[in-house]
Amino acid sequence: MPRPTYQPLDDSAEVDPLPVAGPSAAAFSGNRDIIRDRAGAATALAEGAAISVNNDGETEAGAEAAPARDRRRRRPRRKRSVPPQDPIIVDTEYKTGHYIDGAYESLDYEVVHSKMNVVNRLIISSYGTVWVQISRLLACCIIGSMTALCAVCLSVAIEQTAKLKFNLVKHYLYHCEGWRCMVVPFSIWLAFNLFFGGVAFYMVYLEPVSIGSGIPQIKCYLNGVKIPRCVRLKTLFAKLVGVYGSVMAGLPVGKEGPMIHSGAVIAAGFSQGKSSTLKFTTPLFKFFREDHEKRDFVACGTAAGVAAAFGAPGGGVMFAIEEGASHLHQDLLWRFLFTSFLATLVLKQLLSVVYGHPGELLFSGLLDFGAFGEGRIDAIGYEGAAYGLMAIVLGLLGALFVFLNVRISLVRRRCLTSWPLRLAEVLLVSTCMVLMVAHLVMVTGESQLYGHSIDAFILRCRLTPDVLGMTDLLLQTPEASLRSLLHCKPGTYHVLPMGLFAVYYYVFTLWTYGLPVPSGVFIPSLVAGAAFGRFFAVLLLTYLPEADWVDPGKFALFGAAAMLGGVVRMAISLTFIIVEAAGVVSFGPVLMFVLIISKYVADCFNESLYDAHIELDGIPLLSWRPPPESEHVLVTDVMAAPVRCVHTCETAGAIYDLLDSCAHNGFPVVDPPAPGEESDEAPPPLEPCHSDCSDQEASPAPERAARAVHGRCAHHGRYRGLILRSQLVEILKHKVYLEEVRSRGAVLYNEDYPRYPSHTEVHLSADERRMHVDLAHYMNPGCTVVLQSANLPRVYAVFRAQLLRHMVVVNNSNQVIGMVTRKDLARYRAGGPIWRRAVHRLPVRRPRPPATAAR
Numbered sequence: 001m002p003r004p005t006y007q008p009l010d011d012s013a014e015v016d017p018l019p020v021a022g023p024s025a026a027a028f029s030g031n032r033d034i035i036r037d038r039a040g041a042a043t044a045l046a047e048g049a050a051i052s053v054n055n056d057g058e059t060e061a062g063a064e065a066a067p068a069r070d071r072r073r074r075r076p077r078r079k080r081s082v083p084p085q086d087p088i089i090v091d092t093e094y095k096t097g098h099y100i101d102g103a104y105e106s107l108d109y110e111v112v113h114s115k116m117n118v119v120n121r122l123i124i125s126s127y128g129t130v131w132v133q134i135s136r137l138l139a140c141c142i143i144g145s146m147t148a149l150c151a152v153c154l155s156v157a158i159e160q161t162a163k164l165k166f167n168l169v170k171h172y173l174y175h176c177e178g179w180r181c182m183v184v185p186f187s188i189w190l191a192f193n194l195f196f197g198g199v200a201f202y203m204v205y206l207e208p209v210s211i212g213s214g215i216p217q218i219k220c221y222l223n224g225v226k227i228p229r230c231v232r233l234k235t236l237f238a239k240l241v242g243v244y245g246s247v248m249a250g251l252p253v254g255k256e257g258p259m260i261h262s263g264a265v266i267a268a269g270f271s272q273g274k275s276s277t278l279k280f281t282t283p284l285f286k287f288f289r290e291d292h293e294k295r296d297f298v299a300c301g302t303a304a305g306v307a308a309a310f311g312a313p314g315g316g317v318m319f320a321i322e323e324g325a326s327h328l329h330q331d332l333l334w335r336f337l338f339t340s341f342l343a344t345l346v347l348k349q350l351l352s353v354v355y356g357h358p359g360e361l362l363f364s365g366l367l368d369f370g371a372f373g374e375g376r377i378d379a380i381g382y383e384g385a386a387y388g389l390m391a392i393v394l395g396l397l398g399a400l401f402v403f404l405n406v407r408i409s410l411v412r413r414r415c416l417t418s419w420p421l422r423l424a425e426v427l428l429v430s431t432c433m434v435l436m437v438a439h440l441v442m443v444t445g446e447s448q449l450y451g452h453s454i455d456a457f458i459l460r461c462r463l464t465p466d467v468l469g470m471t472d473l474l475l476q477t478p479e480a481s482l483r484s485l486l487h488c489k490p491g492t493y494h495v496l497p498m499g500l501f502a503v504y505y506y507v508f509t510l511w512t513y514g515l516p517v518p519s520g521v522f523i524p525s526l527v528a529g530a531a532f533g534r535f536f537a538v539l540l541l542t543y544l545p546e547a548d549w550v551d552p553g554k555f556a557l558f559g560a561a562a563m564l565g566g567v568v569r570m571a572i573s574l575t576f577i578i579v580e581a582a583g584v585v586s587f588g589p590v591l592m593f594v595l596i597i598s599k600y601v602a603d604c605f606n607e608s609l610y611d612a613h614i615e616l617d618g619i620p621l622l623s624w625r626p627p628p629e630s631e632h633v634l635v636t637d638v639m640a641a642p643v644r645c646v647h648t649c650e651t652a653g654a655i656y657d658l659l660d661s662c663a664h665n666g667f668p669v670v671d672p673p674a675p676g677e678e679s680d681e682a683p684p685p686l687e688p689c690h691s692d693c694s695d696q697e698a699s700p701a702p703e704r705a706a707r708a709v710h711g712r713c714a715h716h717g718r719y720r721g722l723i724l725r726s727q728l729v730e731i732l733k734h735k736v737y738l739e740e741v742r743s744r745g746a747v748l749y750n751e752d753y754p755r756y757p758s759h760t761e762v763h764l765s766a767d768e769r770r771m772h773v774d775l776a777h778y779m780n781p782g783c784t785v786v787l788q789s790a791n792l793p794r795v796y797a798v799f800r801a802q803l804l805r806h807m808v809v810v811n812n813s814n815q816v817i818g819m820v821t822r823k824d825l826a827r828y829r830a831g832g833p834i835w836r837r838a839v840h841r842l843p844v845r846r847p848r849p850p851a852t853a854a855r
Helices: 038-046 068-074 115-119 130-174 180-206 215-223 233-248 256-270 291-310 313-324 330-354 380-415 419-444 456-460 470-474 478-487 495-512 522-543 552-568 571-582 585-603 609-616 652-661 702-709 725-734 792-802 822-826
Strands: 089-091 649-651 666-670 719-724 772-774 785-787 806-810 816-821 828-831 838-841
Touching: 130 180, 130 233, 130 256, 130 291, 130 330, 180 233, 180 419, 215 256, 215 291, 215 609, 233 256, 256 291, 256 522, 291 313, 291 330, 291 571, 313 330, 313 571, 380 419, 380 495, 380 522, 380 552, 380 585, 380 609, 419 470, 419 495, 470 478, 470 495, 478 522, 478 552, 495 522, 522 552, 552 571, 552 585, 552 609, 571 585, 649 652, 652 725, 652 772, 666 725, 666 816, 719 725, 719 806, 785 792, 792 806, 792 822, 816 822, 822 828
Parallel strands: 089 838, 785 806
Antiparallel strands: 649 772, 666 719, 806 816, 828 838
């Protein structure tokens, strides 16, 4: 018998499909039926027949269609076990909070290695020349310094205004008689809250993207999603003024989360050397005007924001890695560390000057946990069990927090649709916060101030050993309340007021996040967790008075970490942040233990608060891993088809008509058909196209599905490269035609970055429409492509690792058959609790078509 030899296939050969069994005649039951033989199912769909698969794998056709070996199986025999079935993809109904918003576009993180860029040296490697490295270092210096300056200005403004507010309230609260002791001070408090609540709301009215902490928006931006107006200068102003108003309105918010967004906006602006808002352009940082360079600087600004907020440069680096940057290299990691340490150093220097101690690095950041002394764990067994139990309880409370907050946000979106109603809710929450304080003061029965007054310097630094009561806990900013919970002596707070305060603060934090005001969830979660932790400690001391290992301060610290971990689910970066803010390295292992428990307990029920709100907004975020049990989904089921393609040599009129007929942002470049050669599928007419092939409008027809299984999917020509919509517009704008030698030259795309003009702003005469453009000089020939035989996990992993915007699907002959975009992949998500988690396929909400495409 001769030995088989290897025979390679040429470019025009197709792989023969596997033999497929004939179709059956049973009824096809829909999406929830399991089709074990994929090729047989597609063949049956193509021929108009229906398929049914039973548990035994036998057909229901007549005896004349069954082979002889199947007829012998009719005699009674012992039942076999049911074979394992393929996982089911659940199609989610279109409703609020369960869809992908088609209005969101992706960023072009992939570097365009076109001939034009190579000739004009517009491609910069991760290292670049010496001047590029110096420019990057200078940009990082500016980002770190400006972030620290904004943090100091915000901190000083809040502290001075809070001092004025609470001193006035204390004066009327402790120097009065009769009913005026409650009415007058709380009326003043209410007036402050309502005024600053209106200021915070007005900032969101001016710039809606400044709502919330901004961390979900920055996380999506670094993931590759273009969030409109997310990194504008106007957004920075609205965020800083708005969070100042939110804190002074008495809302349970913090300024640390918004500082992360502020650092990202500063990085996005100063790293470009130009401002579209202020209408000026400088030659500085000209090489950084592209998406992937801007992304790296935004990640550095995120790390600087964390470092300035918490005084934790290591925590800033870990936060940027864990929640921000999706694509890391050694040079970028060094920039993270440099920017974070510089922001911390500048912040400490500025604070020492402001508080009269120039040159002394006494201050850590906007949030100071205070000194914990030696920080010992006296009874590791008892304390470990107590901290573990508390982490489980607070992890459950964190999951409940996310669940209820999502439901409240859905009610807001359905009912509070007008701006007056949204303003009324903000003012209502500010009023309820004053009523909460009044109720706690009346319940505790405190009418005099315990201990001495606290001046501004002690508020900034650490607490004195004076005994503070519940009233003093409420008459201060959230950061000062957290330090009180961490450092007050045992016996300061009793069971009833501490329990009421913990429940009240948890509920109001739950109600506040999602209000139309700039707000952060870090500080209120820490305060609520510290209150619960101190409440557990008070309970233990009540029933175990001889337990000398029960320290209310340590319980408050680990309770704060557990609550925050259960809400935001960041174990690694939170460990660094809390350890650096508390200044106790010995607590690191226990903090990691508590955070991991609370995170994984909460993960059993739902996702983090940030991811839940990202899903509510319909943002096509790609998680770290593909959906589970999706290996049976092929790329031909996910891709968009048919595809709008361009040839390597096109007329200007054809390019203009293509741009006018659709809103697509990427077009595969293919070879023009040779004389006498036609593609499998005729090119579609240039009529308006509003679908990006991510929903049922673009679902593959049965014939195309069957042809895809057999490797004969309709193609549009041999693939040569990819060209972006912005590149085509710039080519038309600069009128780079083959017929005109004078117009040939470089098209510098970064001149109009990041706001490229529309094709409607370009005028083409009748003669110019007939002129030709050589797109092979400007296209990206090295884009990532995938074969039609790949499955969803493989495509997802490559797309997520490289943060692509487009991925072309080709057949075995390198011919274009489809396109995969972010929304095509983001539709497939894992949903449900851990015990019944499944793959969900979300619908896509279509944006309104542009006026040019509606003609």
